Amino acid sequence: MREITLSKAVNEAIAEEMRRDDTIFLIGEDVAEAGTPFKILSGLVEEFGPERIIDTPIAEPGFMGIAVGAAMTGSRPIVDLMFGDFLFLVMDQLCNQAAKTHYMSGGKLNVPLVLRTNLGATRRSAAQHSQSLHALVAHIPGLKVALPSSAYEAKGLLKTAIRDNNPVVIFEDKLMYQDKAEVPEEEFLIPFGVANIKRIGKDVTLIATSSMVQVAEKAADLLALDGISAEVIDPRTIVPLDEETILTSVRKTSRAIVIDEGHQSYGVTAEIASRINEKAFYHLDAPVIRMGAMDVPVPFSPALEDITVPVPESVADNARMLVRGELIHAA
Amino acid sequence: MAPAKKTNSGDYLRMFRQMARIRAFEDNANQLYLSAKMPGLTHMYSGQEAVAVGICEALEDTDKITSTHRGHGHCVAKGAEFKQMFCELLGKEEGYCRGKGGSMHIADQAHGNLGANAIVGGSMGIATGAALSAKRLGKSDVTVCFFGDGATAQGLMYEVMNMAALWKLPVIYACENNLYGEYTKVEETLAGSLTARAEAFGIPSHVVDGQDVLAVNTLTQKLVARCRAGEGPFFIELKTYRYHGHHVGDINREYYRSKEEEKHWKTQRDPIINFGKWLTSEGIANDEELDEIRDEVKADAEAAVTYALDAKYPGQNEVDMHVYAPNAA
Numbered sequence: 001m002r003e004i005t006l007s008k009a010v011n012e013a014i015a016e017e018m019r020r021d022d023t024i025f026l027i028g029e030d031v032a033e034a035g036t037p038f039k040i041l042s043g044l045v046e047e048f049g050p051e052r053i054i055d056t057p058i059a060e061p062g063f064m065g066i067a068v069g070a071a072m073t074g075s076r077p078i079v080d081l082m083f084g085d086f087l088f089l090v091m092d093q094l095c096n097q098a099a100k101t102h103y104m105s106g107g108k109l110n111v112p113l114v115l116r117t118n119l120g121a122t123r124r125s126a127a128q129h130s131q132s133l134h135a136l137v138a139h140i141p142g143l144k145v146a147l148p149s150s151a152y153e154a155k156g157l158l159k160t161a162i163r164d165n166n167p168v169v170i171f172e173d174k175l176m177y178q179d180k181a182e183v184p185e186e187e188f189l190i191p192f193g194v195a196n197i198k199r200i201g202k203d204v205t206l207i208a209t210s211s212m213v214q215v216a217e218k219a220a221d222l223l224a225l226d227g228i229s230a231e232v233i234d235p236r237t238i239v240p241l242d243e244e245t246i247l248t249s250v251r252k253t254s255r256a257i258v259i260d261e262g263h264q265s266y267g268v269t270a271e272i273a274s275r276i277n278e279k280a281f282y283h284l285d286a287p288v289i290r291m292g293a294m295d296v297p298v299p300f301s302p303a304l305e306d307i308t309v310p311v312p313e314s315v316a317d318n319a320r321m322l323v324r325g326e327l328i329h330a331a
Numbered sequence: 332m333a334p335a336k337k338t339n340s341g342d343y344l345r346m347f348r349q350m351a352r353i354r355a356f357e358d359n360a361n362q363l364y365l366s367a368k369m370p371g372l373t374h375m376y377s378g379q380e381a382v383a384v385g386i387c388e389a390l391e392d393t394d395k396i397t398s399t400h401r402g403h404g405h406c407v408a409k410g411a412e413f414k415q416m417f418c419e420l421l422g423k424e425e426g427y428c429r430g431k432g433g434s435m436h437i438a439d440q441a442h443g444n445l446g447a448n449a450i451v452g453g454s455m456g457i458a459t460g461a462a463l464s465a466k467r468l469g470k471s472d473v474t475v476c477f478f479g480d481g482a483t484a485q486g487l488m489y490e491v492m493n494m495a496a497l498w499k500l501p502v503i504y505a506c507e508n509n510l511y512g513e514y515t516k517v518e519e520t521l522a523g524s525l526t527a528r529a530e531a532f533g534i535p536s537h538v539v540d541g542q543d544v545l546a547v548n549t550l551t552q553k554l555v556a557r558c559r560a561g562e563g564p565f566f567i568e569l570k571t572y573r574y575h576g577h578h579v580g581d582i583n584r585e586y587y588r589s590k591e592e593e594k595h596w597k598t599q600r601d602p603i604i605n606f607g608k609w610l611t612s613e614g615i616a617n618d619e620e621l622d623e624i625r626d627e628v629k630a631d632a633e634a635a636v637t638y639a640l641d642a643k644y645p646g647q648n649e650v651d652m653h654v655y656a657p658n659a660a
Contacts, residue, residue: 025467051467057497062490065456069474070464072445072457073395093487096450097457104436105446106429107653141654165656 003180006148006172007040009155010116014041014078016187017162018048021076024162027054027063028080036080038177064090064115068098071113071167078162081117084171085131090115098167099142114161118174119147119261120211121298121309130298130305132210132261135268137169138238144192145239146170149213151181153236156190164192173211173261193240197249201231204255204319207246207272209235212259212291218312219319228323238268246272247280254285255322259310264292286322291315335613343615346388346544348624350380350603353404355625355632356413357575360403360420360434364579368640370422373434375575376404381602382507382569383408385547386475389555395443395461395474397454400435401573402447405477410442413635423642430645431653443472451512452478452485455504459491462502462563473501473558475551481512483528484520492564496532501558503551504529504566507541509573514587529566541571542602545609572596 004012018024026044028036032055035042045053056063060081067077081090098111119132138145144166148154154172161168198213199220208216213234220230231249235242250256256276258269269290276288294308321327335343357377363369376383379401387396387408398405406416411427419426420434427439438446445461448454458476465472482488483506495502506525510517526536539550547569554565574597576584610616 023468057490057493059490059493061487062456062459062494065487065491066460066463066494067456069397069445069454069457069460069462070467071460073461073464073472074468074470075460075464077460092450092453093456097448097453101446102656103653104428104432105438105440105653106427106431107656108428108440109438109446110656112656144655163658165658 001182001184004151004183005178005180006151006154007038007177009151009183010040010158010172011042011044013155013158013162015044015047017159018052023074024076024078025052025054026078026080027056027067029056029058029082031055031080037082038174040177041080060086060089061093064093065097067113068093068101068111071098071111072101072109076112076162078114078116081115083129084117084119084133085128087117087133087136094137094143094167094169095140099140102166103142110165111167112165113167114158115167115169116158117169117171119171120173120175121261121293122305123175124300124302124305126300127297132171132293134169134171134238135262135266138268142167143239144168144237146192146237147210148172148236149210149234150176151179152183153190155183156188157236160189160192163189171210175211190236192237193242194236195242195245196234196236197245198232198234199230201229201253203229203253203323204257205231205233205246205249205253206257206259206315206319207233207235208259209238209261209268211261212310215310215312215315216259219315222312222316223319226320228319230319241272243275243279247276250276250280251283254283257289257291257315257318257322259291259315261293261309263295264290265295267292286325286327289318289322289327291318335615340615342388343610344624346384346548347603347606347610347621348628349384349388349408350544350606351625352628352632353380353383353407354603355628356403356407356416359417359632359636361575361579363420363636369420371433372578372580373420374401374578375573376401378574378596379507379509379541379571380404381544381547381606382505382541382571383477385544386505386551388548389551390443390473390475392442394472394555395445395458397445397458397461397474397476398447399454399477399479399482400447400449400451401479402437403434406437406439406444406447409439409444411439411444413632414638417635417639418642421639421642422644423639424645425642429649452482452487454478455482455488455491459495459500459502462495462500463498466498466500471559473503473555473563475503475505477505477507479512480506480508480510480517480521480525483525484512489528492529492532492534495564496534499561499563501563503554503558504564506566506568507571508568509571511573511577511588513577514581514584516587525568526566534564534566536566536568538568538570541569542600542605544602544606572600
């Protein structure tokens with residue numbers, strides 16, 4: 001099968017959907033001729049014109065609000081938010097307006113929009129261009145949240161997001177834009193709420209999102225050298241969450257580590273770990289381990305930044321301790 | 332007020348009736364609060380009726396509006412029915428939003444009302460986006476964004492007016508300057524002039540007496556036609572006054588405005604009384620006919636209140652319904 005970059009996969013998904021549905025437009029900063037700073041959208045303005053690939057002033061709340069109103073009135077906007085960190089700028093329009101409109105109107109108004117943005121540290125971009133803020137929006141009822149972990153997921157989830165009748169926030173890992181993966185030529189969609197079992201194992205379940213899926217897979221390779229068999233699960237969407245696939249795996253392995261690049265406290269790892277504790281407690285041989293980013297603003301210095309996120313070695317270390325029974329009484 | 336064009340007498344009487352309907356709605360809503368029959372609080376539109384009616388009478392059903400926390404007037408003026416509105420205020424199943432929105436979130440999509448908004452200035456993006464949508468999809472719809480003087484302090488307004496002007500969007504920003512943002516006089520929160528804000532973006536701006544329904548309507552008709560011709564956006568400052576406090580519970584308010592000031596507006600500047608006088612002086616209606624309209628809308632409002640008080644609450648199974656819109660299978 002052909003391999004393409006995550007960046008190309010996103011571009012293809014948008015182009016295919018825009019050819020299919022004229023009500024779709026894309027709006028954001030430097031999305032047209034510039035094709036975004038990551039050059040993800042190059043070529044789209046040439047095909048669809050500036051009426052559908054709309055460059056805005058640097059005004060995130062403004063174009064987010066405009067997208068909400070357009071979505072309520074027959075359009076299907078794709079909002080390009082250049083960095084995930086800028087979510088803080090659009091929170092009112094996203095969380096007070098887009099997320100609640102369908103509910104507050106008793107089901108009469110829909111807001112079918114996609115907010116594309118990114119996450120991920122270790123790009124030496126410092127504290128305001130490196131955050132992984134998906135837990136913030138996953139907390140808000142009315143929003144769906146997708147976390148593609150490769151070019152394949154990036155394309156299939158984005159196409160599903162564009163067709164969804166609700167506001168969907170999709171976070172791409174900005175370090176993965178040039179990573180290639182097998183992506184079929186023919187059309188495909190990935191349904192929301194269906195986790196992907198990346199690797200089958202029996203001793204420990206590694207539940208990992210987005211950028212952390214690669215980390216978990218590398219950890220599983222390391223563990224295999226020690227004769228430990230790790231199962232790796234990628235939820236792909238955290239809202240909705242495929243709880244059943246996770247619980248089924250944990251009931252089998254009796255041990256789980258949840259790995260996510262958001263800050264560890266009050267985050268995605270805590271939510272998934274809690275659900276495992278509540279629903280698979282008697283199957284567990286050890287406490288569920290959370291591995292998120294350190295609870296510090298992302299530092300600039302490479303010497304510091306690299307130690308703020310989980311890496312294969314740290315995941316493997318925790319898994320070994322779990323399997324050996326060393327974490328049964330962990331504080 | 333300008334001399335009447337005799338052919339418009341039906342329009343004039345409908346404007347009178349719509350203003351009287353808003354006043355009757357608000358009088359009843361206020362009573363529901365005072366008699367502890369309404370959950371929560373609500374914000375009265377009384378005094379500002381000429382703004383909503385003058386503007387909405389210049390719009391078609393397919394034109395859109397966005398409304399505010401003080402939104403009952405916009406909702407009535409855009410075509411909503413009393414029964415579903417009172418049901419919504421009381422959290423009943425038959426409300427416009429099945430009781431899930433309440434006073435501050437009433438939406439009436441069938442008449443182009445995209446909803447009231449409880450975030451001050453929160454709907455400016457939505458209105459501008461509706462205009463972008465209409466332009467992109469080749470519709471002739473115009474969107475009116477209602478907001479108060481207080482909302483002009485929010486940054487969102489400047490971001491979206493900039494884009495609306497750049498992209499020539501068919502949107503009218505209707506600033507109801509009722510002289511108070513919540514409990515504070517506008518002079519204490521507003522530097523410079525309101526219209527200069529829009530003019531800075533090259534948006535043609537107008538100031539109009541918001542107590543004069545004909546002046547509001549005449550101006551809006553002109554601006555709507557220009558929007559449809561691709562000449563938007565526009566900005567209007569409507570000078571008006573709210574008779575009640577910030578909300579129905581804001582009763583002892585002399586610390587921020589005097590009873591004399593309120594009395595002056597209610598007796599000298601009332602949009603319904605003054606329009607009624609004009610209708611009689613022009614021979615369009617006599618006092619008896621106007622009283623008949625007032626009595627009719629009052630009876631309608633009271634009947635709707637009685638209906639809504641007896642109406643069912645939504646079943647508890649509705650609590651997690653409508654969090655997400657369904658997708659086609």
